[in-house]
Amino acid sequence: MLEVINASKIYGEGEAKVTALDNVSLKVENGNFIAVMGPSGSGKSTLLNIIGGLDQLSSGEVILDGNRIDGYDENALVDIRRGKIAYVFQQYHLLPSLTALENVLLPLIFAGKGKNEKDALEILKRVGLEKRASHKPSQLSGGEQQRVAIARTLVMGPSLILADEPTGNMDQKTGNEILRLFTELNEEGRSIIMVTHSAEIAKQAKEIINLQDGQIVDRNTHFQIEVPCLTRRY
Amino acid sequence: MKLYQIVGKDIMRRKKRVLYAALGVVIGTMTVVGILTIAFAGQAKIYKQLEQYGPNLTVIPAINNLDMKLGNLSMGTLTVGENYISEDQLPKIRQIADSKIREALKITDEGDIATIAPQLYENTKVNGVSLVVVGIEPQEELKVKTWWDVGKGEYLSGSDDALVGAIAADLLKLNVGDTVALNQTNVKVTGILTETGASDDYQIFIPLQTVQSAFNKEGVISSMDIRALCNACPVEMIAESINKNIPGVRAIAVKQIAQSELGLVQKMNGMMFALAGITLVVGLFGVVNTMMSSVHERIKDIGIMRAVGASRKQIVRIFIYEAVLIGIIGGIAGYLMGTAMAYIIGPLVFEGTTVYFVPQYFPVALLVSIFVAVAAAVYPAMKASEIRVADSFRSV
Numbered sequence: 321m322l323e324v325i326n327a328s329k330i331y332g333e334g335e336a337k338v339t340a341l342d343n344v345s346l347k348v349e350n351g352n353f354i355a356v357m358g359p360s361g362s363g364k365s366t367l368l369n370i371i372g373g374l375d376q377l378s379s380g381e382v383i384l385d386g387n388r389i390d391g392y393d394e395n396a397l398v399d400i401r402r403g404k405i406a407y408v409f410q411q412y413h414l415l416p417s418l419t420a421l422e423n424v425l426l427p428l429i430f431a432g433k434g435k436n437e438k439d440a441l442e443i444l445k446r447v448g449l450e451k452r453a454s455h456k457p458s459q460l461s462g463g464e465q466q467r468v469a470i471a472r473t474l475v476m477g478p479s480l481i482l483a484d485e486p487t488g489n490m491d492q493k494t495g496n497e498i499l500r501l502f503t504e505l506n507e508e509g510r511s512i513i514m515v516t517h518s519a520e521i522a523k524q525a526k527e528i529i530n531l532q533d534g535q536i537v538d539r540n541t542h543f544q545i546e547v548p549c550l551t552r553r554y
Numbered sequence: 555m556k557l558y559q560i561v562g563k564d565i566m567r568r569k570k571r572v573l574y575a576a577l578g579v580v581i582g583t584m585t586v587v588g589i590l591t592i593a594f595a596g597q598a599k600i601y602k603q604l605e606q607y608g609p610n611l612t613v614i615p616a617i618n619n620l621d622m623k624l625g626n627l628s629m630g631t632l633t634v635g636e637n638y639i640s641e642d643q644l645p646k647i648r649q650i651a652d653s654k655i656r657e658a659l660k661i662t663d664e665g666d667i668a669t670i671a672p673q674l675y676e677n678t679k680v681n682g683v684s685l686v687v688v689g690i691e692p693q694e695e696l697k698v699k700t701w702w703d704v705g706k707g708e709y710l711s712g713s714d715d716a717l718v719g720a721i722a723a724d725l726l727k728l729n730v731g732d733t734v735a736l737n738q739t740n741v742k743v744t745g746i747l748t749e750t751g752a753s754d755d756y757q758i759f760i761p762l763q764t765v766q767s768a769f770n771k772e773g774v775i776s777s778m779d780i781r782a783l784c785n786a787c788p789v790e791m792i793a794e795s796i797n798k799n800i801p802g803v804r805a806i807a808v809k810q811i812a813q814s815e816l817g818l819v820q821k822m823n824g825m826m827f828a829l830a831g832i833t834l835v836v837g838l839f840g841v842v843n844t845m846m847s848s849v850h851e852r853i854k855d856i857g858i859m860r861a862v863g864a865s866r867k868q869i870v871r872i873f874i875y876e877a878v879l880i881g882i883i884g885g886i887a888g889y890l891m892g893t894a895m896a897y898i899i900g901p902l903v904f905e906g907t908t909v910y911f912v913p914q915y916f917p918v919a920l921l922v923s924i925f926v927a928v929a930a931a932v933y934p935a936m937k938a939s940e941i942r943v944a945d946s947f948r949s950v
Contacts, residue, residue: 369943369944374942374943374944375942375943375944394865394866398863398864398865398866401860401861401862401863402863406862407862409861409947413857413858413861413947415564415859416567416855417560417564417566417567418560422555422563426560426859426862427862427863429557429560430557430859430862430863430864430865430868431863472862476863
């Protein structure tokens with residue numbers, strides 16, 4: 321279980337001070353699927369970064385499975401990234417010089433388990449890309465690149481997947497395919513926190529959180545709410 | 555798959571960048587190898603000259619000229635001592651020379667070490683021209699006078715053979731095959747030396763025993779040259795010991811001139827090495843620079859690697875691996891270019907010196923260049939490892 325308690329994040333100082341997160345508290349039970357919505361600059365990505373230890377809190381606590389991780393040092397955070405938490409980004413963030421398979425292998429290599437090419441291939445198969453294993457990211461479509469990125473998170477078997485607008489760069493059809501993958505992963509028991517702009521996508525989640533000016537203005541399991549940012553074009 | 559393989563793949567994608575970074579190391583290593591190679595050639599030349607000075611020691615009769623003075627009035631000079639050295643002294647001198655060399659070089663071998671070439675000088679007239687006839691032991695003399703070159707005919711082999719200096723041959727109009735009468739003994743000219751620029755040019759060389767019997771000087775010699783055949787031989791000690799233990803002779807070490815020249819070369823080498831060191835440091839900063847820009851270029855990649863579980867140490871290692879590769883490229887290219895540089899510049903620095911490539915400098919070049927590249931990578935690598943994942947994506 322993940323718990324965020326009174327989390328605040330302030331960038332800059334003095335007049336340039338920006339409050340990205342303002343006293344946010346949040347509980348995510350194991351196996352939940354939460355969509356985080358809100359206008360640009362509302363603190364969605366900051367919330368994800370803080371949960372995953374990619375960014376540091378100005379105040380507050382992040383507790384993962386009973387351990388307070390916001391104060392973790394670099395090495396402890398590395399351990400968390402090597403198993404418990406994994407990221408999927410809007411820009412896929414694959415290494416351009418490596419093939420799909422090698423990108424999937426990357427977390428294993430860093431974790432000192434570089435000899436698991438079979439496992440990596442198996443996971444690529446799972447996301448439907450076994451025939452693209454030796455392609456470089458530049459030879460793959462956006463949807464395929466995101467599948468590789470998802471496969472990359474799966475090799476370490478994370479219990480929590482943080483996804484920052486994973487379908488943001490895709491057409492609806494591709495986006496839905498990626499979303500289906502996330503739903504499957506959630507059904508396997510993994511918790512997912514996904515930032516999205518699309519109400520369509522958010523509907524597939526179990527819960528929706530609405531952020532505005534760094535605060536949670538709404539948390540809902542109903543999907544009929546109209547969200548003000550839906551008119552945003554992307 | 556291993557971390558270094560990832561580094562390799564990444565480097566293949568950024569070949570030009572990496573080569574550019576290697577350039578700084580190449581220039582530094584090139585300078586070091588070039589200077590080393592030139593210095594080596596210069597030293598070799600001096601050693602060769604040292605050899606060409608011939609003997610390391612000359613032993614002559616101990617003649618004392620005593621100035622006879624009465625108040626301020628000079629009464630002339632009184633010469634005390636023999637003009638010759640007895641051949642009996644030869645084994646004693648050899649024993650001193652060999653034992654000193656054995657001591658210095660820690661040799662246990664029992665055979666003769668030093669070459670001892672005795673000479674007997676006699677003034678005589680040939681065809682009415684007055685000149686010096688030198689009795690020599692042909693094989694020993696040749697070892698001492700390494701610069702001798704028989705221009706016409708052959709070197710001495712029989713006891714009645716004569717080797718004529720270039721100018722003497724010219725003055726006497728002697729040719730190979732001619733016969734020369736020396737004090738009623740006839741010798742045949744078998745060879746004529748090319749000009750040496752030394753007194754050799756004016757002399758006629760004949761086997762020692764022939765001269766001794768022709769001039770009734772059996773059992774004596776005028777001087778001897780001792781050649782220790784090594785540059786580290788303790789010639790001063792040998793000279794001192796001979797002077798102390800053998801009466802009637804004086805031994806003189808003749809190594810000093812070449813040695814002072816060697817000292818000069820070493821001083822010059824020192825200066826050139828300082829220059830090479832500066833070039834290395836400049837190259838190092840060049841690599842720091844390109845590495846830093848490489849860090850900036852790859853902020854996103856570093857962020858990705860951190861996000862998927864790379865530790866700080868692993869990020870540092872990635873840059874160090876790259877530095878090692880840059881070092882290897884720099885070492886190979888630097889060695890080749892440095893040697894090429896030596897071939898071009900060497901002959902200009904030490905006139906007429908032939909430069910040879912020195913394979914032993916290759917590992918030196920490799921080590922120096924890897925060291926410089928890795929040293930240059932440390933700071934950028936530390937910087938890279940401090941990149942925060944969130945920041946790296948924000949900057950893209």
